[in-house]
Amino acid sequence: MxxxxxxxxxxxxxxxxxxxxxxxxxxxxxxxxxxxxxxxxxxxxxxxxxxxxxxxxxxxxxxxxxxxxxxxxxxxxxxxxxxxxLDLVEMEENNMSSIPEKEEKDIDLILNIDRIREAIQLLPDGYRIVFSLYLLEGYDHREISQILSISESASKSQYSRAKKKLKDILQVSL
Missing domain, CATH: 1.10.1740.10 (RNA polymerase sigma factor, region 2, helix turn helix motif)
Structure with missing residues (x-):
């Protein structure tokens, strides 16, 4: 390297x-x-x-x-x-015709993953950024607070609110 x-x-x-x-x-x-x-x-x-x-x-x-x-x-x-x-960004539509024929369980899994991805996209920017940095990128709240110039408690609060909002979004779409 x-x-x-x-x-x-x-x-x-x-x-x-x-x-x-x-x-x-x-x-x-x-x-x-x-x-x-x-x-x-x-x-x-x-x-x-x-x-x-x-x-x-x-x-x-x-x-x-x-x-x-x-x-x-x-x-x-x-x-x-x-x-x-911006609070919301246009969501990318899924093209179901591009999914090859699979077993029903595989399709259900793909649909669930897509639902979660779309729900994450619906989160307000602040929630989505903290959620992504913490859960998906592996940063801790101290690092996130430094990156975003917010307090560590604000990072934890944003993450907690993002999880709650994500659950709410997913419940509505069931």
Missing amino acids: TAILDKCKEGDRKAQFELYNQYSKAMYNICVRIVNNLEEAEDILQESFLSAFKNLHQFNGSSSFGAWLKRIVVNHSINHVKKRR
């Missing part, structure tokens, strides 16, 4: 592309969960990688490159949501 990072620092496009291919899918998923919009997530992903390559000299190896990059992606995503300040 050190060799590829050194090449990236030198501006080697091939090495940058290799690093991008290695991390882009996971980082894109983080963007999608936070900003709740596929097209905006793509833009944020590109901006994040450009920022990472531009500031690669600041990477000191105290954490893994993936953790360092994840922090950049999370920060870019959160900054985007702060600029946008």
Whole structure:
């Protein structure tokens, strides 16, 4: 990994592309969960990688490159949501015709996962961001409080409210 990072620092496009291919899918998923919009997530992903390559000299190896990059992606995503300040975002419609024929249990599982994903998308931005950072990205409340510039208790409260709201949304859609 050190060799590829050194090449990236030198501006080697091939090495940058290799690093991008290695991390882009996971980082894109983080963007999608936070900003709740596929097209905006793509833009944020590109901006994040450009920022990472531009500031690669600041990477000191105290954490893994993936953790360092994840922090950049999370920060870019959160900054985007702060600029946008929307309570709800359009939901992506599922195309059921793209699901191949499966056993009934498999289809039920897919539908349940889709229901949960859609319910998460319906959460207000603050709830969704804290919920995603805590449950899906693995940050603790202390780290979330630092990332979002809120108190640790506010992070815990937002997470608790997000879980309650998510349960309510899922109950209504049954």
